[in-house]
Amino acid sequence: IAGITQAPTSQILAAGRRMTLRCTQDMRHNAMYWYRQDLGLGLRLIHYSNTAGTTGKGEVPDGYSVSRANTDDFPLTLASAVPSQTSVYFCASSDSTSGSEQFFGPGTRLTVL
Amino acid sequence: AQSVTQPDIHITVSEGASLELRCNYSYGATPYLFWYVQSPGQGLQLLLKYFSGDTLVQGIKGFEAEFKRSQSSFNLRKPSVHWSDAAEYFCAVGVMDSNYQLIWGAGTKLIIKP
Numbered sequence: 123i124a125g126i127t128q129a130p131t132s133q134i135l136a137a138g139r140r141m142t143l144r145c146t147q148d149m150r151h152n153a154m155y156w157y158r159q160d161l162g163l164g165l166r167l168i169h170y171s172n173t174a175g176t177t178g179k180g181e182v183p184d185g186y187s188v189s190r191a192n193t194d195d196f197p198l199t200l201a202s203a204v205p206s207q208t209s210v211y212f213c214a215s216s217d218s219t220s221g222s223e224q225f226f227g228p229g230t231r232l233t234v235l
Numbered sequence: 236a237q238s239v240t241q242p243d244i245h246i247t248v249s250e251g252a253s254l255e256l257r258c259n260y261s262y263g264a265t266p267y268l269f270w271y272v273q274s275p276g277q278g279l280q281l282l283l284k285y286f287s288g289d290t291l292v293q294g295i296k297g298f299e300a301e302f303k304r305s306q307s308s309f310n311l312r313k314p315s316v317h318w319s320d321a322a323e324y325f326c327a328v329g330v331m332d333s334n335y336q337l338i339w340g341a342g343t344k345l346i347i348k349p
Contacts, residue, residue, distance in 0.1 A: 153335075155336075162244070164325065165279075170334070172334055180336075212278060214279075218335065219335070220329065220335050221267040221335075223281050223284055226271075226278035226279040228277065
């Protein structure tokens, strides 16, 4: 069982380019999340999805979009990347019931120049 | 508003010494509480969690945490640290707003002195 996979592992991107970060889970979890991690700021929620077909905005959604066409996949798209989006991005999933823990992928390190 | 505070950005302890990492939360209802560990270049792994019942919770890798409602705290402890415990530790509280989500502390980086 792989758990959560993310791709790519790392990417260097020119400002203004479009980029999609991929996330796939095999645990049949209802809920999925995208976080960014920046030094000294911990984890900040970008977008989430409680179930396939629905998405919601987190703390820092601007410049990002997501879709949830099925249970397993939750891609994150940067339509026009800016240097402030340089970060490490983590995808997570959980059972959507109250009290559930989140399971994390290995992360994608993105650098926007 | 809900929040989680980890007052220590860095902590340095000697190998074999005891460890306590602090976590305070602000949440009006009974919280679900979590500690995660992140080794360098890795994702986050759950160490332990508190839902209800016994306020002293045992986790993996010899860690434990104690929930103190009166202090709104959930401090992480280990009696004797090993060099492999060097990592960043995150405290989180599970809250129900329009949806269930985790609110995260900023993390504490643990440095082990040989």
